[in-house]
Amino acid sequence: MRYLSRFDDGEVVRWAFRGMLIGAIGVLALDLRDLSRENGWWAPEAVLPAAPSDPILPPVVQTNAPIPPDDPRRFVTAGEDILARPLTFTLGSGGVLSAEGSIDPGSASRFAAEIEARGEYVKTVSLNSPGGALDDAMAMAKLVRDKGIATEIADGAICASSCPLLFAGGLTRTAGYKAAVGVHQFYAASQTPTAPAQAMSDAQATTARISRHLIEMGVDPSLWLHALDTPPQALYYFSPDELAKYKLVTTPVATAQKAGTKPG
Template identity: 25%
Template structure:
């Protein structure tokens, strides 16, 4: 051994000094793993009516189809840049999802003064999110809107409440229920050691987090209730919606009848999505703001050709599993079930399977369909 060699290198001489175990109220935020599948995450697209005899002036709208994920507000924010300031109505069809994300979406919708209706879009050719399929001029897809089979359940009515005009008539289904909060208690352990570098000792503390058994609370916390009450008041919606949510078990869905939604001011009229999307609305003088005249009738043909080419190139390949998401909703402070920021960062945690997350955080609240 060469004398003095270790004086020029960092030497690790670990001596266990103490072990501190501290039980804290911190929680790990995971979405519950369940057999319930909310389906694909919400996708947005600008849709132009494909109804016969519509061209050259046709109504256009924003299609919002799928479950509301924690990343959906960021996706919607990027999507808004495609609109160029246009005020198109939103046709939403969603089973629910993240409460916090739904609140963010509702406020974004109100800020941009969008109308909204519960409906589903049947696409001709490209649907949003389809690989290698480009929309037509103005980032436009083609299709027709219908209220048949359309739903807005669980957290979706929170998003829906943000619309200026809110329509859910016809065969549209709007449902609410209680919120489920899942807690994952953790134990934090701290180990203090010494690191010796060139004869000098430095104290090093290492933290370990050990997960405990989870438990669920099926009753809305007071802090969450106050936050939702303030949100509905902000949107001009009566307290009846929140009361119905509280009185409906998390395992069930309470369908809101049209006359009740009118009384609660969740909808602004008894009309349905056709008031915003039927081809005939563009014959009015003046025409609604979402009617647009196009001079490129070949857009649809190009898009259909693109779809055919995509199908041909993808034949024989296995379908992708899609992009799974999480149902994280609200975090609260470590002292109790208060409401705070969203749990975790999907970009840092990687891909999460449906109803499961793997990021350390604090308690979260979820709404299940």
């Protein structure tokens, strides 16, 4: 106690938080090592090709377990076959560009070409994606922000894994009450086993990049603590209040809920 009394309370809290974060990353590194050995919870064809050490946020994992009544997945309307396809883009009325499917490596290049071809017609990107390649998601987010484009997640759509990092790029961001928005841990797609020390180093560097990205986009980086707490084979889904709390949306989604009712 006499030793701790030498530091002010703020410094003690900061070091405690740092210790907690490093501990979480350490556990994540061990998970990454186990996943590289086992690889038993996803089908091999679901892992998209990537260069060694590319961080991947695996797409949503579906199980046969009953969906809880408060789980937003119950609203998702697209079938797994559609969401499993590489990300595709369709321009609709009102300048809304629909982006649907998994974020595969190369999505960012296709997206940039689409934006270049459409010029100023694209006003909003509407997302329906189970996630995937991390770097592509963040690259698309930066292009969306540079172009001043809005993002949305419509009722019945899902935006999970790396998709929220793309969603964060919107100059304005809206999500329907019946939208499913979730995060979880990433893993490193590598063709060779990674030493635990290197896995930990890579995990820390990637977590730092994600945190900086969220800060640059005006989103509270504390949001990503939920991803660190959630293993890759699961998902943490945000409530409407949490989406507003972490500033992932710029327009509150729970207007009817605040009035004491819920949309039907």
